[in-house]
Each structure stands twice: as C-alpha cells, then as structure tokens.
Amino acid sequence: MNPMSRIVRTVTRYLYPFVILFGFYIIIHGHLTPGGGFQGGAVIASAFAMVIVAFGSKHVDRWYSEEKFSVVESSGLLAFVTLAFLGIGVMFFYNFLANGRSTSLPWLFGDITSGINSGALNTAGTIPLMNIAVGLEVLAGLGAIVYMMFHGREA
Amino acid sequence: MRKWVAGLALTVIMLFLLISAISMRPFGEPTETEMDDYMNENGQEETGSNNIVTAVVFDYRGFDTLGEATVLFTAVTGVALLMHKKKEGEQ
Numbered sequence: 001m002n003p004m005s006r007i008v009r010t011v012t013r014y015l016y017p018f019v020i021l022f023g024f025y026i027i028i029h030g031h032l033t034p035g036g037g038f039q040g041g042a043v044i045a046s047a048f049a050m051v052i053v054a055f056g057s058k059h060v061d062r063w064y065s066e067e068k069f070s071v072v073e074s075s076g077l078l079a080f081v082t083l084a085f086l087g088i089g090v091m092f093f094y095n096f097l098a099n100g101r102s103t104s105l106p107w108l109f110g111d112i113t114s115g116i117n118s119g120a121l122n123t124a125g126t127i128p129l130m131n132i133a134v135g136l137e138v139l140a141g142l143g144a145i146v147y148m149m150f151h152g153r154e155a
Numbered sequence: 156m157r158k159w160v161a162g163l164a165l166t167v168i169m170l171f172l173l174i175s176a177i178s179m180r181p182f183g184e185p186t187e188t189e190m191d192d193y194m195n196e197n198g199q200e201e202t203g204s205n206n207i208v209t210a211v212v213f214d215y216r217g218f219d220t221l222g223e224a225t226v227l228f229t230a231v232t233g234v235a236l237l238m239h240k241k242k243e244g245e246q
Contacts, residue, residue, distance in 0.1 A: 030206070030209050031203075031210075034208070036209055066235070070231075073231060092218065093213075099203045113204075114199075117206075123204070124209075125202070127203070127214060130213045130217075131209070131213065134220070134224055137227065138224075141228065141230070148238035149238055
C-alpha cells in the first residue's frame with residue numbers, strides 16, 4: 001500500500017505520541033478509572049494502525065517488525081502468568097502486595113485504600129502490574145495482527 | 156405463498172421479542188444481589204482496587220482474564236501462521 005498524502009502523514013506524526021500517551025494513561029490508571037490493560041492496549045494498537053495506514057506498509061518496516069511485536073507480546077503474557085503464580089502460597093491469583101500485606105515490598109503499589117476513590121495511584125498491589133502486563137500483550141498482539149495483515153495484501 | 160410464510164414468521168418473532176421486552180426485569184434490580192453486595196463491601200479491603208470492575212477482572216476472576224489473554228495470543232499465532240512473509244533464504 002502506498003503512503004497517503006502529506007497532510008495525513010503530518011497529522012499522524014503529531015497525533016501519534018498523544019495517542020500512545022493516552023493508551024498508557026488508560027493502562028496505568030486501570031485500578032482507579034474505567035479502562036485497563038485490554039482497553040489501553042487496543043488504543044495503542046490503533047495508533048500503530050494509524051501509522052501503518054498513513055505511511056504505507058513498506059515504509060513502516062524501519063520502525064516495526066514481527067520479531068519486536070512477538071517479543072513484547074510473549075513477555076507480557078509471561079509476566080501475567082508469573083504474577084499470578086507468585087501468590088500461589090495462598091492461592092492462584094492471590095493479591096499478595098495490596099493494602100500493605102507484603103513486608104518486603106511495601107512501596108510497590110502497597111498503600112492502604114480507604115474511603116471513596118481518592119485517585120491514589122500507588123495502591124491495589126498486583127492489579128496495576130497485571131494491567132501493565134496485559135496491556136503490553138494486547139498492544140503488541142493487535143499491532144502484530146494489523147502489521148501482518150497489511151503485509152499480506154502485497155504478497 | 157412465500158410472502159405469507161415470511162409474514163407469519165416475522166409476526167411470530169415480533170410477538171416473541173415484544174413479550175420478552177415487556178416481561179423483562181427493570182434495569183438495576185437483579186433477583187440475587189448477595190454477590191454484588193459482597194464485592195461492593197469487601198472489594199476495596201481485599202484487593203485494594205478502587206475500581207470494582209478491575210478488582211473482579213484481575214483478582215476475583217483472574218483465571219478468566221488469563222483465558223482471554225490466551226485467546227488473543229492464539230489469534231495472533233493463527234494470523235502469523237497465515238500471513239507470515241518468508242525472508243530471503245528462509246525455507
């Protein structure tokens with residue numbers, strides 16, 4: 001697919017960092033506001049799709065590759081399963097960091113929550129970490145699907 | 156003849172949808188509320204998350220989320236199997 005017009009490419013170039021930033025905001029605030037790993041990852045993958053459409057699939061080979069996407073995707077899923085298994089002392093998916101339960105890592109999302117939503121980011125234990133892991137998996141997975149499908153058209 | 160059959164089928168489906176729409180429970184009044192109340196009361200204390208939906212998705216029903224992530228991984232694997240482009244020298 002050929003690149004689109006200069007106007008589209010310029011708008012894409014300015015919009016790209018803001019879409020990525022918004023996606024990471026949704027991922028990181030998953031335990032406070034609506035959204036989470038899946039939704040934020042889909043937003044970031046849509047930024048990848050925007051760049052691929054605007055610049056043409058041959059042109060984006062400088063930035064994206066199947067290897068990069070698959071490495072990020074696999075490490076996201078591995079981190080998610082590892083976090084789930086870390087709580088196996090009590091049960092699978094036990095939240096061992098929340099509300100100051102951990103004595104060795106109290107600074108890692110371990111603040112105690114109380115009252116209505118005060119917007120404290122450093123809470124909820126493993127949930128933000130799992131959000132980040134799932135977010136990485138979804139952004140790389142959907143990005144890889146879009147990237148590979150655009151390449152398949154030219155074959 | 157075909158018109159009559161189509162009209163009859165349409166009427167039956169319309170009646171069925173109308174009856175189920177009228178007999179539906181009002182929004183926000185489920186028959187069983189024990190589980191919802193438990194999560195609203197204890198979710199913050201048990202998971203530390205202020206967003207109860209996230210608490211359910213990533214803590215109470217974390218196993219389900221693992222399945223979802225696996226489904227996405229499998230989908231990507233299938234697309235890669237179909238769309239993978241061979242490099243020069245690759246068998």
